[in-house]
Amino acid sequence: MKLLITGVSHKTAPVxxxxxxxxRPENLPAALADLKAREGVSEAVILxxxxxxxxTVTTDDRSDPxxxxxxxxxxxxxxxxxxxxxxxxxxxxxxxxxxxxxxAASLDSMVVGEPQIxxxxxxxxxxxxxxxxxxxxxxxxxxxxxxxxxxxxxETGVGQMAVSVSYAxxxxxxxxxxxxxxxxxxxxxxxxMSELAARHLRRSGASHVFVTNRTHERAVEMAALFQGxxxxxxxFVSMLPEVDIVITSSGAPHYILHKDEMQRVIAARRNKPxxxxxxxxxxxxxxxxxxVDNVYxxxxxxxxxxxxx
Numbered sequence: 001m002k003l004l005i006t007g008v009s010h011k012t013a014p015v016x017x018x019x020x021x022x023x024r025p026e027n028l029p030a031a032l033a034d035l036k037a038r039e040g041v042s043e044a045v046i047l048x049x050x051x052x053x054x055x056t057v058t059t060d061d062r063s064d065p066x067x068x069x070x071x072x073x074x075x076x077x078x079x080x081x082x083x084x085x086x087x088x089x090x091x092x093x094x095x096x097x098x099x100x101x102x103x104a105a106s107l108d109s110m111v112v113g114e115p116q117i118x119x120x121x122x123x124x125x126x127x128x129x130x131x132x133x134x135x136x137x138x139x140x141x142x143x144x145x146x147x148x149x150x151x152x153x154x155e156t157g158v159g160q161m162a163v164s165v166s167y168a169x170x171x172x173x174x175x176x177x178x179x180x181x182x183x184x185x186x187x188x189x190x191x192x193m194s195e196l197a198a199r200h201l202r203r204s205g206a207s208h209v210f211v212t213n214r215t216h217e218r219a220v221e222m223a224a225l226f227q228g229x230x231x232x233x234x235x236f237v238s239m240l241p242e243v244d245i246v247i248t249s250s251g252a253p254h255y256i257l258h259k260d261e262m263q264r265v266i267a268a269r270r271n272k273p274x275x276x277x278x279x280x281x282x283x284x285x286x287x288x289x290x291x292v293d294n295v296y297x298x299x300x301x302x303x304x305x306x307x308x309x
Contacts, residue, residue, distance in 0.1 A: 001042065001137065004065035005096045006073075006088060007054030010110050013087035015301050019282035021077055021084075023048040024253060025127075031076055032131040038068050043138035047103075047124040049117065050165065050193075050281040050300055051110050056100070058138045066090060097141065104145040105152035106159075111168065111307050113159040116192070118149050166196035166249075168303040169277045173245050174204055175306065176275050176296070181205040186243040187228075188236060188257075189250035190218040193279060195225070197247050202226045210243065212236040214250070237261055241268035246276045248284035255286045262289045269294075279303070 008018055023031055023046055035044040035055070040063025047054040055072070059065045070081035081088060091099040102108045106117045125142045128134040134142065153159050163171075174180055185206050187194050190213035201209055209228040212235075213219035219230040231239055237257065240246065250256060257276075266274060276297045278285040283299060290297040 002059045002061060002063065002065050003056075003093055003096045003138070003141075004059070004069065005054055005056045005091045005099055006066070006069045007047075007052055008084070008087050008089070009052035009054075009108065010301065010304070011108075012089055013084070015281060015283060015299050017084060017087050018051070018053060020079060021048075021053040021073070022281055023053070023076075024251065028127050029131050032128055032133045034076065035072050036131070036133040038072065039063070040065075041068060043128075043136060044133045045124055045128045045138065045142065047121060049120045050279060052103075054103070056096070056138065058136075065092075100141065100145050101148045104149035106149070107152070110304060111163050111165060114164050115153075115159065116164060118146070121149075122146065163307070164193075164196050165279055165300065165303060166193045167200050168306045169197055169247055169279050170200040170204055171309075172277060172298060172303060172306045173201075173247070173275065177244070179205065180207075180245075182207045183244045184208045184210070184242055185245045185247065186210045186212065186231070186236065186240065188212055188246065188248040188284060189280065190215070190222045191249060191251065193249040194247070195222055197249065197279075198222065198226050198228060201247075210236070210239060214252070237265070240265045240274075244274065246274070248276070248278045249280050250284050251280070252284060253282060255284065257285045257289065259286055259288045259292060262292050262295050266292055266294055 032044060040059045042058045045056045055069050057065050073079060073081055104118055104121055106114050109117050177183055183206055185201055187198055198209055210231045211219045211223040211228050212231040212233050214233050223230040271294045273294045276285055279300045289295055
């Protein structure tokens with residue numbers, strides 16, 4: 001049996017590469033079925049987060065797992081592994097086990113000690129189990145990784161000073177404005193990262209927080225948690241002239257905010273500066289938005305400096 005982990009992370013690839021390889025949750029079952037069905041593959045797991053995409057496979061001894069994964073990436077993402085060779089890492093055997101344990105324990109995260117990665121890994125594990133892609137040795141290894149992560153968090157101080165990506169985004173906003181008091185914020189997306197951002201914003205003194213989401217009921221539910229105001233998804237762009245900071249973390253597969261829209265927004269604000277923090281992968285905001293005068297766009301890779309601080 002052979003074990004191989006192939007991936008990219010915030011350490012090896014910029015967000016524009018990571019978003020090309022990212023798997024949306026609704027597409028994961030079909031991708032796992034495709035990978036598991038390839039000749040020689042015994043088990044498979046796909047982990048796709050804002051900061052990493054990793055494909056883990058076990059194969060029989062006669063197969064070439066690297067060739068299998070490269071072919072899979074080409075078919076699924078229409079991207080040749082040769083074109084992103086400088087961004088890819090590959091770990092085999094014992095080295096792969098060590099890497100998996102480090103990832104599970106958040107030692108390889110942008111924010112060392114953050115708790116989100118373990119939950120994301122468990123979600124990836126559950127998806128693979130549901131699809132029948134885990135049924136043996138790799139299943140046991142993943143379970144062991146969860147135990148290792150739990151020991152690391154309980155027996156060391158690695159999580160004591162940890163912050164999340166959402167917290168880093170709010171800290172960036174606070175750094176920009178020095179104070180968030182009397183600032184109006186729009187949060188686009190109502191997932192876990194958005195909810196964490198909203199809680200941090202409230203604690204930081206933001207005067208008003210709008211929440212929008214494609215499923216309006218979820219926006220209403222999240223806004224109620226911290227006395228925010230839900231906004232209909234179809235109306236959020238028209239609300240932006242009132243907003244100082246936008247934080248996006250939507251699962252949309254395409255840009256939801258474009259340069260021409262932001263040109264109209266900033267004109268309506270009479271060129272009053274506006275800051276956009278896009279922590280989604282794939283990105284929610286068209287990168288050329290940053291070319292608009294008095295609009296300042298940051299993506300998830302820009303948070304590294306905040307995290308280091």
